[in-house]
Amino acid sequence: MIRFENVTVTYADAGAPTLAGVDLTVPEGELVLLVGPSGVGKSTLLNAVSGLVPHFTGGTLRGRVTVGGRDTRTHRPRELADVVGTVGQDPLAHFVTDTVEDELAYGMESLGLAPAVMRRRMEETLDLLGLAALRERPIATLSGGQQQRVAIGSVLTPHPKVLVLDEPTSALDPAAAEEVLAVLQRLVHDLGTTVLMAEHRLERVVQYADRVALLPAPGAPVVVGPPAEVMAVSPVHPPVVALGRLAGWDPLPLSVRDARRRAGGLRDRLAGRTPPPGPATAPASAAPASGAPGDGPRRAGAARSGVRAVLERLVRGGVTPPAPAAAPAVAEARGLAVRRGRVEALRDVDLVVRAGETVALMGRNGAGKSTLLGTLVGLVEPASGSVLAGGRVPHRTPPRELVRHVGLVPQEPRDLLYADTVAAECAAADADAGAAPGACRALVSELLPGVADGTHPRDLSEGQRLALALAVVLTARPPLLLLDEPTRGLDYAAKARLAGVLRGLAAEGHAIVMATHDVELAAELAHRVVILADGEVVADGPTHEVVVSSPAFAPQVAKVLAPQPWLTVPQVEAAL
Secondary structure, eight states: OEEEEEEEEEOTTOSSOSEEEEEEEEOTTOEEEEEOSTTSSHHHHHHHHHTHHHHTTOSEEEEEEEETTEETTTSOGGGSTTTEEEEOSOGGGTOOSSBHHHHHHHHHHHTTOOHHHHHHHHHHHHHHTTOGGGTTSBGGGSOHHHHHHHHHHHHHTTOOSEEEEESTTTTSOHHHHHHHHHHHHHHHHHHOOEEEEEOSOHHHHGGGOSEEEEOOSTTOOOEEEOHHHHHTTOSSOOHHHHHHHHHTOSSOOOSHHHHHHHOHHHHHHHTTOOOOSOTTSSOOOOOOOOSOGGGHHHHHHHHHHHHHHHHHHHHHTTOOOOOOSSOOEEEEEEEEEEEETTEEEEEEEEEEEETTOEEEEEOSTTSSHHHHHHHHTTSSOOSEEEEEETTBOGGGSOHHHHTTTEEEEOSOGGGTOOSSSHHHHHHHHHHHHTOOTTHHHHHHHHHSTTOOTTOOGGGSOHHHHHHHHHHHHHTTOOSEEEEESTTTTOOHHHHHHHHHHHHHHHHTTOEEEEEOSOHHHHHHHOSEEEEEETTEEEEEEEHHHHTTTOTTTOOHHHHHHTTSOOOOHHHHHHHO
């Protein structure tokens, strides 16, 4: 159904091809998972299937790509629309209408389908993706995860023979992700739809793949094979595979069920042992971060020198420094309520975040996580109750003053990026924060090794843009850092680098609140987990208590080794 024949793609300003000599065949009715580190060309390969490369993105394509027998060099994207449905990393760039129903209907209208057929497919798709209650909602009022489901639904309604999906579950809560993957499986198994999908959250999808195609490095040849065989050599792999490698299991497990069947011996080896000190287990003495942004980097450097040895030992062991037991509150909400039109987004929320503490906000899409972050940074005004951040009422504090105390990295990093190059973004961030020249660039180098100063932010992958936006915000070293889906688009290596940076900030006394669906990140970093449902706090407690008690939010290692209290592979490795 999809065939790449010696395909090489080179962009105008690139020093080397993004893809080189790719040979890949995807038969009809298979789900093929495309994996690899950030920036290796996965999105370029996917866009070549739909004809967006090179007709829309530019660059030079050598070789041949055919889809259903149609050559993408001679067929532009609109001439492939009846065969290929594509959902990119950014749902907002996908939408052409204002409401959910209109967006689901648009593709069918473009193909001239009969009204009766359109109505039937509309209802089927609304039910499949759990969107029926949102059918009349403006897309702009939906959460990021809800928008992603709408984007997927809009390409399902025309019933294409091929689906090309770039990070389809990155903004979805665990339950919604399972629903979407179940739909994809039904399309593959029952209707013979061909699915080519790139995804960094392999713990969610690798067990559903018929084959895995690995892009190990930019310009490197594609490695294709059964999932277990490719995972054995892949530089990116889910926690359950890492646990299997550690335990020496062969073949490697791809799912929690497979791993639990083999974990008896590992549980016996771990019996009587407990995880090393981690989130919320003991008080720490880290002083809260404070001071003007101008001296933030200098103070941070001094703090780092004092805790360097401890931090390096903790990071090597994958352990988050414990939170201060009685540190001062950096953010506080009491009886907080927020309305968005007719929707009550938050109700009676009480939350206290202390210096040096990392808090994970979790819950299904639309639960109010992003609204709570927006309230803490002054973007959203409460309907009732009170909120303080850095001792100030956020929505009544001028932004130039508030940025010294609170920093937000939003779901859409492009909202923070406006310069033409990475170097210009960093220079502007240094100037805005009053930081020493080069402070932002040093953070970028830590999070994004190898990215050139002259690169335009729009030429970065979604994960790379997110890392750049994070570096821009961190340059001011705000005492309170808010992150909305901070690992969206990040591979495991980039996520590990991010986790190291956040551990260091927490140890220096910065408070971190992150809204995330990434249960593995929460297990690794968070001292506390707060779960929201329909705008209310339904759970608030130590990470090891909250996530293990919730099947939806438990990490893979916890599910495999239950009832023992292990959360992450580094914990198990340190114990062994």
